[in-house]
Amino acid sequence: MRDVAVLGIGQTRFGELWDRSFREIGIEAGFQALLDAKLSSGDLGALYLGCMASGSLIDQEQIAPLILDYAGLGAHHLPAIRAEGGDASGAIALHEGWLAVASGAHDFVVVGGAEKLTDVADTEANRILSGTADHEWEAVFGATLPALWALVAQRHAHDFGTKREELAAVAVRAHEMGSKNPLAHYRNRLTIEQVVGATPVAEPLGMLDCAPLSDGAAAIVLGPMERARKFTDTPIRIAASQVAGDTMALHHRRELVTVDSTVVAAKRAFAQANRSPADVAVAEVHDAFTISALVALEDLGFVAKGASGRAFAAGEFSGAGKVVVNTSGGLKAQGRPFGAVGVAQVVELVRQLRGEAGDRQVAGASLGLAHDLGGTGATSVVHLLERAN
């Protein structure tokens, strides 16, 4: 298979976009990415779209051809394919788009991710999010995603002594970066005291440990690496793209504090790219809840199992250590439009690797990792992106 490059990126603001429809935000991100790639729509071979729950949220299926249609590309009759893997849908769409270009099936494809969560009540959106858990063994008994991740947090504290304030440090850091990201849902800063003192959701997690329900879309244009220099001076190579599955229900896992699908996806990705965690300069990890980020940092190999809380609170992932995490603000502050998350993570990595991340720039970043997760980890996706110089 041939090397694949990211040629263009696009992203809408994340947040409560009540005045805009799903199709509007999908198209905006897509056109931004096309413009950025200096491609016209006639160059495209296919569209891949990550979306978790458009059927439940906006009564709309077939949203991939819908976006194609309203982007004015209906007459091209491109293949338009939606991929779903819970809140990892965007990264799965990227994996499929990568495969389409790597295989030679298509030269240029757009990969989009979009979700419109605020057109329904929060309770309804949270009910729909529970669909990423095992309905028959978890959701039907009332186990919501915060409740399930709270079990993980309790066990992490029990096994490793992880402190409440260490969880809170993840949220504080996210909002600090969100304050520097003009597209972020939340741009306010937080203190440890605010996070710890927020309304409890599922102990030990409070309101400010949970990423918000957001609207938003992101898109990237992929093409073959050997033609990338025609379109950009800073092509970013997809060095690895790996998806791994796991059991749906938490109680079927080997243990609560490790998401094996993340461990496996990361191992496969580092093997594919012939790199190691120590080589990664910037990473976007799936912080749907503060505990999710801590577990992911361990499972990705950035820190030893159990040591993430202390390391995070000590600033090891904020520039003082090797890998700088969630410069976008992460799901916690940039926002959490389920299907858009995985694509937006890669958009932020591309900004970093191009050196276009403004106030959030990590100097000289040349290898980035994106980690997207479905529910409590039945799906994990890891991408490695590399500046090609």
Place this chain on the structure above:
Amino acid sequence: MRDVAVLGIGQTRFGELWDRSFREIGIEAGFQALLDAKLSSGDLGALYLGCMASGSLIDQEQIAPLILDYAGLGAHHLPAIRAEGGDASGAIALHEGWLAVASGAHDFVVVGGAEKLTDVADTEANRILSGTADHEWEAVFGATLPALWALVAQRHAHDFGTKREELAAVAVRAHEMGSKNPLAHYRNRLTIEQVVGATPVAEPLGMLDCAPLSDGAAAIVLGPMERARKFTDTPIRIAASQVAGDTMALHHRRELVTVDSTVVAAKRAFAQANRSPADVAVAEVHDAFTISALVALEDLGFVAKGASGRAFAAGEFSGAGKVVVNTSGGLKAQGRPFGAVGVAQVVELVRQLRGEAGDRQVAGASLGLAHDLGGTGATSVVHLLERAN
């Protein structure tokens, strides 16, 4: 890209499977296909699953890793990816699975399709099905799928003089074949008079012009052609796999009586396989409504535009002409579990090409075509399968 073969097939009964869950039927079809391929689960590289609306229907997302999990394969951490394109979801999953093997990313993959429609009321299932139309321009105003296809039927009658009885002939033929298919939802025979006299749904379509809401699952195992002889004496080669998109709303189309996405997907598929419609011995076409089948037969190139009604009523697609259509009973009689349909079509083609179709066998069939459609055609998928001798 390398040649891909179908090594195994599996399918549950289609119908009202009230005593069985989504995960049970998904697993049954998958294991049948693995057994048929003489592979063990450890040989698999990935799972692709077509499903249209598990979120809306059974409150469950991430159904690809769910099936993997309940098949006992969770510990393998395979990539498990769901594809959605309305009622064309199964065929889209097959396209992505084909790409995964053709590209060399994986050697052996299972492609499944499953849907559980009878766990909700019929009115709710039909509301969900309306999500395959354009929500903002069609569904929100009450345009259901039967109503939209009725517009097509009216126009087809206006332009070409297509008769009510010619539409009915499609349903009569479907039930005739369904009566010979032990897995079919409907096994009773119908008469033209029964179809014409049935309760009207949206003129000219009546109850018996519409495919039922079914539960069911189907699965196939794919592998590289060069290794196929190790597993089967009758490997079936995927000669073409093409997806095409179109506008969501009917009123945005060039004309009502042609589904351009089908025209384009078929042209691309015949070019990919270097074959023509005249070479096809057996075809499974998407007869969600009787008019859908007639339009598809024209768009696929089997009969001139406008001539399908007369040709069908004259028996040209029932063995008296070149291509024999919907030996499975089609969606109309075999059943219509949305996401399973596109996979089940290919399962029937493989039976035919292997010479294992029993009472339904078309003697000497060596090339088959499967045509799957999302809604009124925003997605069309065409596969060509060939006996490799």
